[in-house]
Amino acid sequence: MYKEEICRVPSPYREDMVVQGYRFGKGNAAACILGAIRGNEVQQMYICSQLIRELKELEAHGWINVNKKILVIPVVNGLGLNVDERFFGVEDIDINRTFPGKEDGDTTDRIAYQVFDRIREYTYGIQLTSFYMTGEFVPHVRMMETGYQNVSLADLFGLPYVVVRKPSPIDTKTLNYNWQNDTTAAFSLYTGKDDSIDEASADQAVAAVLRFLTRMGIIRYESHSGYISHVIKEEELMDVHVEKGGIFKGMAKLGEYVRYGYPIAEILDPYEGYIKEAILAPTSGIVFFTHTEALISQGDIAYRMIHRLHQ
Amino acid sequence: MKSFKETWGFFDNSGGRDMIEEVFSIELPVGERLIINKNRITGRKPKDKRLVIVTGIHGDEFEGQYICYEMVRRLTEHQDELTGTVDIYPALNPLGLDVASHKVPKLEMDLNRMFPGDRGGTAMERVAAAIVEDISGADMCLDMHASNSFVKEIPQVRLNEDFAEKMIPFAKLLNTDMVWTNATATVHESTLVHSMNMLGVPSMVVEMGVGNRIDRMYGNQVVEGIFHLMRELGMWEGEVGEIQYPVISTDGEVDFIRSKITGVFLPAIAHNHYVRKGDKLGEIVSPLEGKVLDEIRVQRSGLVFTLREYPFVREGSLLARVLMGIEG
Numbered sequence: 001m002y003k004e005e006i007c008r009v010p011s012p013y014r015e016d017m018v019v020q021g022y023r024f025g026k027g028n029a030a031a032c033i034l035g036a037i038r039g040n041e042v043q044q045m046y047i048c049s050q051l052i053r054e055l056k057e058l059e060a061h062g063w064i065n066v067n068k069k070i071l072v073i074p075v076v077n078g079l080g081l082n083v084d085e086r087f088f089g090v091e092d093i094d095i096n097r098t099f100p101g102k103e104d105g106d107t108t109d110r111i112a113y114q115v116f117d118r119i120r121e122y123t124y125g126i127q128l129t130s131f132y133m134t135g136e137f138v139p140h141v142r143m144m145e146t147g148y149q150n151v152s153l154a155d156l157f158g159l160p161y162v163v164v165r166k167p168s169p170i171d172t173k174t175l176n177y178n179w180q181n182d183t184t185a186a187f188s189l190y191t192g193k194d195d196s197i198d199e200a201s202a203d204q205a206v207a208a209v210l211r212f213l214t215r216m217g218i219i220r221y222e223s224h225s226g227y228i229s230h231v232i233k234e235e236e237l238m239d240v241h242v243e244k245g246g247i248f249k250g251m252a253k254l255g256e257y258v259r260y261g262y263p264i265a266e267i268l269d270p271y272e273g274y275i276k277e278a279i280l281a282p283t284s285g286i287v288f289f290t291h292t293e294a295l296i297s298q299g300d301i302a303y304r305m306i307h308r309l310h311q
Numbered sequence: 312m313k314s315f316k317e318t319w320g321f322f323d324n325s326g327g328r329d330m331i332e333e334v335f336s337i338e339l340p341v342g343e344r345l346i347i348n349k350n351r352i353t354g355r356k357p358k359d360k361r362l363v364i365v366t367g368i369h370g371d372e373f374e375g376q377y378i379c380y381e382m383v384r385r386l387t388e389h390q391d392e393l394t395g396t397v398d399i400y401p402a403l404n405p406l407g408l409d410v411a412s413h414k415v416p417k418l419e420m421d422l423n424r425m426f427p428g429d430r431g432g433t434a435m436e437r438v439a440a441a442i443v444e445d446i447s448g449a450d451m452c453l454d455m456h457a458s459n460s461f462v463k464e465i466p467q468v469r470l471n472e473d474f475a476e477k478m479i480p481f482a483k484l485l486n487t488d489m490v491w492t493n494a495t496a497t498v499h500e501s502t503l504v505h506s507m508n509m510l511g512v513p514s515m516v517v518e519m520g521v522g523n524r525i526d527r528m529y530g531n532q533v534v535e536g537i538f539h540l541m542r543e544l545g546m547w548e549g550e551v552g553e554i555q556y557p558v559i560s561t562d563g564e565v566d567f568i569r570s571k572i573t574g575v576f577l578p579a580i581a582h583n584h585y586v587r588k589g590d591k592l593g594e595i596v597s598p599l600e601g602k603v604l605d606e607i608r609v610q611r612s613g614l615v616f617t618l619r620e621y622p623f624v625r626e627g628s629l630l631a632r633v634l635m636g637i638e639g
């Protein structure tokens with residue numbers, strides 16, 4: 001394993017922010033795995049750290065295949081992680097909405113540019129990332145429908161679901177979108193948590209990445225075959241909105257199969273505690289996303305369901 | 312204490328032809344609604360033409376607050392000289408304005424990257440969709456911005472190059488110092504102004520000053536321009552003052568000066584000044600070491616139309632923009 005400096009951002013008041021890469025094997029740039037681009041992506045950083053631990057052992061046993069190079073970057077926004085700020089610096093910019101970056105742009109543009117410059121040569125790109133809405137997802141692989149996406153490759157992670165999203169203008173500055181447009185086969189992995197560690201879904205993500213690397217002939221590793229993924233178009237997910245704001249009391253669990261008409265959540269009045277709204281399942285299917293915060297506003301999404309899918 | 316609404320009776324200003332209307336609301340979790348309000352001021356022939364003025368998409372930008380106040384004040388004072396309708400929306404991101412947050416609080420998203428919104432989407436996507444729906448059909452839309460808290464700007468109209476040819480004749484009337492056509496279309500696609508232009512409502516961004524402050528001189532300058540625009544649109548029969556015509560520029564004529572080093576920036580010139588090649592723009596110093604780390608000199612002559620206000624800089628931070636080809 002070699003540690004390499006991807007980029008360095010000095011500060012007059014703090015130590016330099018050094019983005020570190022961990023390189024395994026040598027030869028063809030086979031796979032790159034990226035962790036916390038945002039300062040709340042603790043789970044994503046943790047998954048990368050566990051991958052580095054596994055890859056170190058595999059390399060020591062000679063199980064990184066010949067002429068295959070893997071790069072893991074566990075943390076990009078280290079300054080944000082240390083002060084619990086999701087975005088970067090005083091300008092509060094989302095590095096994951098700055099790709100491919102600019103060599104002579106502002107600070108965030110330059111960070112994105114330097115990172116992208118080092119990772120664009122890789123054949124496969126895996127980003128462990130978080131969603132803009134707070135809540136939890138069933139672990140899945142997500143891809144943008146750029147025309148370059150390869151859904152059958154996403155299946156090789158062996159996770160239960162692959163989600164394909166039609167990009168909107170706001171997506172065009174994300175790493176996933178730009179990686180794909182630059183002909184890297186790019187995948188985003190979503191696990192249960194962001195700002196805390198969920199061991200079970202982290203283990204599932206580590207296993208999924210190692211399974212994918214094995215199936216692509218990059219490493220030798222014995223693992224369970226995983227799932228044959230169910231492919232979902234994001235627009236086919238059924239959003240369950242709440243009609244009232246208040247305290248959110250969720251009753252359906254992530255990944256649970258619920259039947260049409262069953263109670264899945266209640267909205268309570270924050271002062272008097274009575275039930276303002278009882279939310280019933282609008283369809284039978286699997287709970288794919290759940291709101292996790294205690295409070296919710298009118299119109300927010302309580303659940304996203306996979307319509308008419310059984311476990 | 313009684314709320315404004317309780318005191319003044321549902322925002323109806325004493326029977327005049329201006330009416331504060333609720334455009335959209337969502338119920339927040341704890342005892343409050345997020346409300347988008349507009350003031351509709353109608354003149355004679357209210358259905359003839361409709362001008363929309365919006366501001367407060369970014370909660371740390373207050374220049375538009377003064378412009379809204381001044382427009383409502385002057386229009387209601389001389390309502391008989393108005394033909395058509397003026398809709399004024401002072402706070403598109405009311406929660407952000409309340410806590411001086413550029414983004415939508417809690418969601419941490421820039422509202423001006425969420426347009427045209429989605430009627431069936433998340434709460435703020437619905438807000439964005441409702442704003443677009445309410446503005447649709449207008450004859451002109453002006454979106455007032457201050458700069459952010461980091462740099463100060465002269466009054467300027469910013470146009471997306473896709474719509475520049477159509478909009479420049481109107482932009483010239485707004486009494487700004489500059490009209491800047493820039494090409495970063497990807498970023499502009501999800502803005503309110505881009506969405507409205509795509510829906511056939513001619514729309515422009517007006518930017519001036521600095522975040523969290525109000526410069527009344529800039530505000531009065533732009534208000535004068537808005538009355539000129541209204542007269543051109545056939546909506547205003549009252550007096551208008553003198554206006555200046557702006558410099559029209561594109562990206563190629565603007566020199567971006569960025570910091571090469573991290574430290575504290577001390578400007579050596581004032582904003583909105585002409586500089587010659589070699590003039591000192593400022594220096595970047597180290598408070599710990601007590602020394603000058605970099606002295607910044609201007610590479611091209613022109614007008615400093617953007618100047619850094621926020622002292623802390625990193626490598627790449629914008630220090631100034633110079634409009635080239637302008638002599639003092």
